[in-house]
Amino acid sequence: MKPVYTLAEALAKDPSRVAKTQSLTLDSSRPHMGLKGSHGLFASEAWWESIEARRLQTQIVTGSIERTYFAGQDSRRGDQVNSFTLRLADGSTVDESIYTNHKQDTRLFVPGAMVTMVYVLDELKAQPAVDGGVNYARTVLEVAVFTQ
Incomplete structure (x- = not known):
C-alpha cells in the first residue's frame, strides 16, 4: 500500500480551509x-485528539x-480523471x-488497484439527517493505493 493522501498534509498546504x-x-x-464542533474545532489539536481517542467516529472503505x-462540468484534457468507482467486498x-497530496500519484488510480479510504464523521450543526439519524460531514483523512 502506498499512502497517497493525508488530510493533515493537505491542510498544511491550505491553512485558509481550516x-x-x-x-x-x-x-x-x-x-x-x-460543523457542530462538539469534539473540537476542525483540525485543532482537540479535534485530532478526538479522532485518536475515537470520540469522533471513523469509517474505512476498502475495495x-x-x-x-472525469466527473464535473469543467473543461479538461482527454486523459484527466478525478473520480473512480470502487467495488467493495x-x-x-x-x-x-x-x-492525492501529489498530482503524480493520480496515475496509481487504475482499474484493478486496491484502495483504502479513511473518513472521519463529524457532526453537523443541521440536525437531524433526512433519515432522522445524526447528520455528519464525512471528511477524508487518509487514502492508500495498492497496485500490483
Whole structure:
C-alpha cells in the first residue's frame, strides 16, 4: 500500500480551509451551516485528539477500482480523471473522488488497484439527517493505493 493522501498534509498546504471551516462552526448567525464542533474545532489539536481517542467516529472503505472517470462540468484534457468507482467486498459499488497530496500519484488510480479510504464523521450543526439519524460531514483523512 502506498499512502497517497493525508488530510493533515493537505491542510498544511491550505491553512485558509481550516480558518474558514472553524469560522463557520463559530458563526452563531448560521445555525444550520457548518460543523457542530462538539469534539473540537476542525483540525485543532482537540479535534485530532478526538479522532485518536475515537470520540469522533471513523469509517474505512476498502475495495478494488472498477473504473476511473472525469466527473464535473469543467473543461479538461482527454486523459484527466478525478473520480473512480470502487467495488467493495460485499459486491456493492461506491463512487469516490481521487484524493492525492501529489498530482503524480493520480496515475496509481487504475482499474484493478486496491484502495483504502479513511473518513472521519463529524457532526453537523443541521440536525437531524433526512433519515432522522445524526447528520455528519464525512471528511477524508487518509487514502492508500495498492497496485500490483
